[in-house]
Amino acid sequence: MEKKVAVLPGDGIGPEVTEAAVKVLEVIAKRFGHTFHFEHASIGGDAIDQHQNPLPDETIAICEASDAVLLGAVGGPKWDQNPQALRPEKGLLAIRKHFDLFANLRPVKAVPSLLHTSPLKEENAKEVDMLIVRELTGGLYFGEPSHHTDEGAVDTLLYTRAEIERIVEKSFEFAQLRKGKIASVDKANVLESSKLWRKIVDEKKVAYPDVEVEHMLVDSTSMKLITNPAAFDVILTENMFGDILSDEASVITGSLGVLPSASMRADSFGLYEPVHGSAPEIAGKGIANPAATILSAAMMLRYSFGMEAEAVAIEKAVDTVFEDGSFTADLADSAQQALTTQEWTEKVINEIESQSVSNSIMNSYV
Numbered sequence: 102m103e104k105k106v107a108v109l110p111g112d113g114i115g116p117e118v119t120e121a122a123v124k125v126l127e128v129i130a131k132r133f134g135h136t137f138h139f140e141h142a143s144i145g146g147d148a149i150d151q152h153q154n155p156l157p158d159e160t161i162a163i164c165e166a167s168d169a170v171l172l173g174a175v176g177g178p179k180w181d182q183n184p185q186a187l188r189p190e191k192g193l194l195a196i197r198k199h200f201d202l203f204a205n206l207r208p209v210k211a212v213p214s215l216l217h218t219s220p221l222k223e224e225n226a227k228e229v230d231m232l233i234v235r236e237l238t239g240g241l242y243f244g245e246p247s248h249h250t251d252e253g254a255v256d257t258l259l260y261t262r263a264e265i266e267r268i269v270e271k272s273f274e275f276a277q278l279r280k281g282k283i284a285s286v287d288k289a290n291v292l293e294s295s296k297l298w299r300k301i302v303d304e305k306k307v308a309y310p311d312v313e314v315e316h317m318l319v320d321s322t323s324m325k326l327i328t329n330p331a332a333f334d335v336i337l338t339e340n341m342f343g344d345i346l347s348d349e350a351s352v353i354t355g356s357l358g359v360l361p362s363a364s365m366r367a368d369s370f371g372l373y374e375p376v377h378g379s380a381p382e383i384a385g386k387g388i389a390n391p392a393a394t395i396l397s398a399a400m401m402l403r404y405s406f407g408m409e410a411e412a413v414a415i416e417k418a419v420d421t422v423f424e425d426g427s428f429t430a431d432l433a434d435s436a437q438q439a440l441t442t443q444e445w446t447e448k449v450i451n452e453i454e455s456q457s458v459s460n461s462i463m464n465s466y467v
């Protein structure tokens with residue numbers, strides 16, 4: 102297959118981790134006989150510096166001409182004092198909105214070889230396998246009015262029925278493919294938008310009798326994520342709650358550096374990015390963990406290109422490298438044992454290449 106991928110490295114560690122993921126995708130292309138065309142474009146602070154715009158038209162055009170987008174991260178102290186329209190984060194919100202990427206999938210799965218780094222007791226963490234389905238193009242992030250003066254400030258939490266219905270349906274579809282359990286997380290004891298959210302979840306669940314639904318409040322959910330994370334299958338929630346709960350859930354698995362994400366719309370086009378940000382304090386040192394971006398690339402292969410075997414090849418290689426005890430600094434026991442971003446990526450690449458050898462040996466016996 103031939104596919105076009107727009108690569109938006111962004112800021113901080115973004116360029117380091119996207120470079121790693123592109124290298125892995127190139128190896129996958131070679132091993133499985135595909136052609137991936139990569140076109141790089143700017144977003145975030147990088148785009149502000151070059152074009153005075155966190156999401157230039159040229160970047161949108163490159164993404165529109167692509168089958169999927171791979172993004173690193175945006176933001177950093179350099180742009181923190183900029184006016185709102187020139188904040189790197191605006192570029193990220195704008196690209197999500199422009200492409201109508203309403204469904205943000207954030208899988209959180211315990212990796213046995215990382216459990217030593219989790220602050221949770223091993224018996225609590227080891228069975229964790231959840232999918233956070235976060236609404237991504239509505240809610241507080243986009244509601245108008247939204248502005249501030251020195252005397253006051255306003256943000257607006259707005260959800261339309263249609264916006265809620267489509268994310269609720271997505272979460273039911275995913276629950277049917279998993280353990281059939283949804284925790285729909287809201288703040289219906291206070292927020293009007295959450296009351297409508299609950300009503301729509303209840304309406305929709307009639308069509309999915311095989312799925313069990315529990316409504317949960319976001320405050321106690323954040324506690325249960327720590328005390329009993331294995332109890333969750335699909336967590337369905339709105340934009341802001343999903344942002345916070347996914348960073349919290351990353352702690353269970355050991356590091357924010359291993360959590361991937363996919364942002365999808367109704368068709369197969371998607372944007373793939375790590376859950377983490379631009380980590381400015383470690384940027385340029387070559388020590389960032391590229392696993393989250395490499396695993397996001399695997400999600401791209403699965404959801405945008407329908408390449409399941411290729412996605413599994415990456416996921417297996419990442420697991421094997423962790424099992425071998427190879428870690429970047431965020432997960433290593435000591436600085437001496439830590440691999441650089443490049444060294445760790447090379448291990449994943451070698452692993453994929455050795456899978457190819459064992460597969461061809463297998464094939465020669467069939």
Ligand SMILES: NC(=O)c1ccc[n+]([C@@H]2O[C@H](COP(=O)([O-])OP(=O)(O)OC[C@H]3O[C@@H](n4cnc5c(N)ncnc54)[C@H](O)[C@@H]3O)[C@@H](O)[C@H]2O)c1
Nearest residue numbers: 174175176177357358376377378379380381383389390431
């Ligand atoms: N999707 C995105 O582009 C995105 C997401 C979150 C934050 N941000 C932006 O990133 C900037 C920094 O935000 P922050 O510090 O709150 O969050 P962050 O996710 O960048 O970092 C949080 C912590 O995790 C560590 N970390 C994150 N990714 C890592 C990796 N791959 N390897 C090793 N360690 C890693 C960092 O060093 C830091 O200690 C802000 O400007 C924020 O707006 C962007």
Ligand SMILES: CC(C)[C@H](C(=O)O)[C@@H](O)C(=O)O
Nearest residue numbers: 175176190193194344376378
């Ligand atoms: C950078 C920020 C706008 C973004 C968000 O809140 O969605 C980030 O935290 C994320 O999780 O992707």
Ligand SMILES: [Mg+2]
Nearest residue numbers: 344345348376
């Ligand atoms: Mg976040």
